[in-house]
Amino acid sequence: GAGVSQSPSNKVTEKGKDVELRCDPISGHTALYWYRQSLGQGLEFLIYFQGNSAPDKSGLPSDRFSAERTGGSVSTLTIQRTQQEDSAVYLCASTLGLHSYEQYFGPGTRLTVT
Amino acid sequence: GQQLNQSPQSMFIQEGEDVSMNCTSSSIFNTWLWYKQDPGEGPVLLIALYKAGELTSNGRLTAQFGITRKDSFLNISASIPSDVGIYFCAGDGATNKLIFGTGTLLAVQP
Numbered sequence: 001g002a003g004v005s006q007s008p009s010n011k012v013t014e015k016g017k018d019v020e021l022r023c024d025p026i027s028g029h030t031a032l033y034w035y036r037q038s039l040g041q042g043l044e045f046l047i048y049f050q051g052n053s054a055p056d057k058s059g060l061p062s063d064r065f066s067a068e069r070t071g072g073s074v075s076t077l078t079i080q081r082t083q084q085e086d087s088a089v090y091l092c093a094s095t096l097g098l099h100s101y102e103q104y105f106g107p108g109t110r111l112t113v114t
Numbered sequence: 115g116q117q118l119n120q121s122p123q124s125m126f127i128q129e130g131e132d133v134s135m136n137c138t139s140s141s142i143f144n145t146w147l148w149y150k151q152d153p154g155e156g157p158v159l160l161i162a163l164y165k166a167g168e169l170t171s172n173g174r175l176t177a178q179f180g181i182t183r184k185d186s187f188l189n190i191s192a193s194i195p196s197d198v199g200i201y202f203c204a205g206d207g208a209t210n211k212l213i214f215g216t217g218t219l220l221a222v223q224p
Contacts, residue, residue: 004156033212042120042202043157043214056211091156101145101206105156 002026004106006092012112013082021077021109025094032075033103034067035091043091049075050097082113120203120215128223133190135201135218143205146179146186147212151200160201161188193222 005024013019025032034046045059049069069075079086089110093103120137145164149157161172163179170177176189203215
């Protein structure tokens, strides 16, 4: 596709369950970013990848959060033992490379933990 | 974490009016970007600024990179209903991460 895609678009899960969120970046974009957006808030940086490596994981809120990227393309954000405070929209963005700051965002995954 | 102060928090205007919003930071940024987010969508890049003092336009939108490198402004002229949304500023301090403002909600009444 032409843009960044994310799946699922919506996810409702019970507290304590694990969830996986997927991001497909724009083809050829080497850098990929994950953000969290709580209701009415700005974007909170979680992690970014350059290729398959993640030089900066400082934004991950806890060790229940992890992410990986394979083949320099698709990335998966995993949240283990979800808590209600994890409810938010999770956004993915990609750029041509680390030194391009023009990030292009996907539509997000809205996660609701009940 | 570090955040940008964005104001106003919300604006309710009549169609045809001009709009101004701004972002300030306690630290210097090398890049400023402005995004718009529609409900249920991801942010869309409107304008990117790379040089202090730079003034860039995109249609009815004009943004400026402040001389001090600690602020940026976005102006929308002759607003129309489809301008409705949340506008975010973002800055990059050469850390490979964007820091986002808290957003300005714009409502335009026809």
